Amino acid sequence: MKELTPAELNALVSLLDDPDLEVKNHVRDRIISLGAEVIPFLEQKWETSFNPEVQKEIEDLVHDLQFSLLKKRLKEWKETEDRDLLTGLWILNTYQYPDLEYEKLNAEMHQIYFEVWTSFKNDLQPYDQVRIINNVLFNTLRFSANTKNFHSPGNSMLSTVLDTKKGNPITLCAIYLLVAKKLGLPIYGVNLPNLFILTYKSQDITFYINAFNKGLVFSRQDIYNYLDHLKIPPKEEFFEPCAHLDIIMRSLRNLAHSFEKLGEANKVMEIQELITILESQ
Numbered sequence: 601m602k603e604l605t606p607a608e609l610n611a612l613v614s615l616l617d618d619p620d621l622e623v624k625n626h627v628r629d630r631i632i633s634l635g636a637e638v639i640p641f642l643e644q645k646w647e648t649s650f651n652p653e654v655q656k657e658i659e660d661l662v663h664d665l666q667f668s669l670l671k672k673r674l675k676e677w678k679e680t681e682d683r684d685l686l687t688g689l690w691i692l693n694t695y696q697y698p699d700l701e702y703e704k705l706n707a708e709m710h711q712i713y714f715e716v717w718t719s720f721k722n723d724l725q726p727y728d729q730v731r732i733i734n735n736v737l738f739n740t741l742r743f744s745a746n747t748k749n750f751h752s753p754g755n756s757m758l759s760t761v762l763d764t765k766k767g768n769p770i771t772l773c774a775i776y777l778l779v780a781k782k783l784g785l786p787i788y789g790v791n792l793p794n795l796f797i798l799t800y801k802s803q804d805i806t807f808y809i810n811a812f813n814k815g816l817v818f819s820r821q822d823i824y825n826y827l828d829h830l831k832i833p834p835k836e837e838f839f840e841p842c843a844h845l846d847i848i849m850r851s852l853r854n855l856a857h858s859f860e861k862l863g864e865a866n867k868v869m870e871i872q873e874l875i876t877i878l879e880s881q
Contacts, residue, residue: 616657688848734815772811788841
């Protein structure tokens with residue numbers, strides 16, 4: 601499809617308040633077909649428009665274009681071989697913050713890794729290595745559980761958690777996981793019912809870490825007790841590492857639940873669309 605000139609784009613946008621619904625819908629479809637590249641132009645038009653109706657139409661269009669881009673990125677991420685965790689979290693993050701750049705998240709995560717690395721010693725026992733990570737993340741950098749606003753959508757946004765130092769189990773575990781991976785440690789996510797945790801799993805030793813509780817270390821038996829308390833029969837997956845896809849999927853479900861609590865039905869439906877992309881074979 602050929603690119604439109606600024607004059608042609610202007611003409612299209614000026615038709616957004618056309619009283620004829622058919623014309624308006626045709627214009628919307630035409631603009632959507634141009635893809636995300638047209639967003640800066642639309643934002644500029646929003647700033648210079650004095651018509652609230654046109655501004656609202658432009659806002660909806662920009663959102664639709666940004667959401668299409670997010671879906672495209674998510675599909676592409678799903679098809680990559682390694683399904684890089686930070687990339688997945690960044691794509692999810694762009695739902696609330698469309699202009700967020702991957703490089704910004706990456707730089708912030710690298711800074712956290714550097715803080716841990718400067719205190720870290722490779723020749724220590726696994727429990728002592730975990731103690732060092734816990735000390736830097738939860739004492740020096742002061743990351744903590746957001747128990748006050750547990751259901752806030754911000755808890756699923758890595759950029760917000762990095763800014764506020766407060767998160768839910770899955771985002772705190774993700775930060776821990778990304779740091780541990782850079783350090784070369786065999787630490788993975790574990791999908792427990794009602795709680796996301798980590799496991800340190802090597803040939804010699806397996807134990808579990810609760811990042812939502814300052815990195816508390818516990819055993820397989822503790823998981824049995826936890827499941828027993830919830831009256832949930834134990835399954836092997838509650839003890840074993842899960843994939844990055846599971847982590848992003850669970851983050852999206854958390855986000856849908858947050859929007860549900862806020863009564864934002866449209867956003868719940870959109871997040872459901874994203875979950876469907878990841879669920880499809």
